[in-house]
Amino acid sequence: MSSILTHRLFWPVVMLLVLFAINLVAFPGFFVIEVKDGHLFGSLVDIVRNGAPTLIIAVGMTLVIATRGIDLSVGAICAISGAVACSILLGSPNPGSVGTVVTAVVVAVVISLVLGVWNGFLVAVFGVQPIIATLILMTAGRGVAMLITEGQILTVNSPPFKVIGSGFLFGIPVAVLIAALIFTAAAVLTRRTALGMLIESVGINPEASRQAGVRSRGLLFTVYTFSALCAAIAGLVLTSNQTAADANNTGLFIELDAILAVVIGGTSLAGGRYSLAGTLVGALVIQTLVTTVYTVGIPPIATMVFKAAVVTAVCLLQSPTTNAVIASWRKPIAARFRKATV
Secondary structure: OHHHHOOOOHHHHHHHHHHHHHHHHHOOOOOOEEEEOOEEEEHHHHHHHHOHHHHHHHHHHHHHHHOOOOOOOHHHHHHHHHHHHHHHHHHOOOOOOHHHHHHHHHHHHHHHHHHHHHHHHHHHOOOOOHHHHHHHHHHHHHHHHHHHHOOOOEEOOOHHHHHHHHOEEOOEEHHHHHHHHHHHHHHHHHHOOOHHHHHHHHHHOHHHHHHOOOOHHHHHHHHHHHHHHHHHHHHHHHHHHHOEEOOOOOOOOHHHHHHHHHHHOOOOOOOOOOOHHHHHHHHHHHHHHHHHHHHHOOOHHHHHHHHHHHHHHHHHHHOHHHHHHHHHHHHHHHHHHHHHHO
16 A cells, blocks of 8 residues: 555546546546547546646657756747648648658658757767757747748648548557557657666756766757657648647647646656656646636636646645655554454
8 A cells, every 4th residue: 555655646546537527526427538539538438638738748758857957948849730730731832642641741750850960969979958959949940830821821721631630440549559659669668678768867867977978968868859749740631620820829838738747657857767658648638627617617727727736736745745645644553453353
């Protein structure tokens, strides 16, 4: 029992269940999942589908944070990715062609990878602090997206492109399948190979890792490039769902939601050990919070306050001080219970 209470995922899972309970009370059909026209529909499906972009970015953010880094540029990369894809589609004589959509997606992803390499170059080669290195692109990236869209909202009419964000495959939202694929790939590569251990070693002690022969520069390039890849894919999902590229609003503040999801999941911002499963739970908590706001009827102006309160509660419950207090309370209770049973 004590091991369960001290597990890093205990309180995030408890908070997720509490949010589910609140939604169930406010909306009795919260857990109902229906099949309409061969597609799954329901509140839980909406939570998973709408939370897919946050989860995708949070997976990349988890690996960056595990190396003692941070990536504040993912929201801007989302906007750039969507802007590039939509500009190519609008400039094509046949935007509904699958070939055109594939070209737009590939070009958007390649450009985003270049931006990720740039972040890794600043951090790994020049030794710029990650928060500063990615803040540069966070600031400039929105401007780049504005230049690509010429300050306009680019609306596209391309059914194949729309499938990415709002389509279904075998009844499951495509966005969910994309998020599941990225999550599974990251989990396999980092937990079934030595890559995860090397990332943790760099995050725990970069100097000791370097002396042990670990090529930290290559790892930093890898994690920042992967983070940019995740941001590009999330940007395509968001843009596809909106059928428009909005340089100002696409991916706005999503970097904060991703960081919160990682922290709620138990990954330390100090680097080192991380939990992709925790990130998954954290992303679900963040998205369920948004759903709860509308279900309960909390005014939109208080949404951020409500989110901050819940996140603060989870983080406080996860802190070592709180765990120590709970342990000190649990010991006398357990002792009295043993005496009573004897």
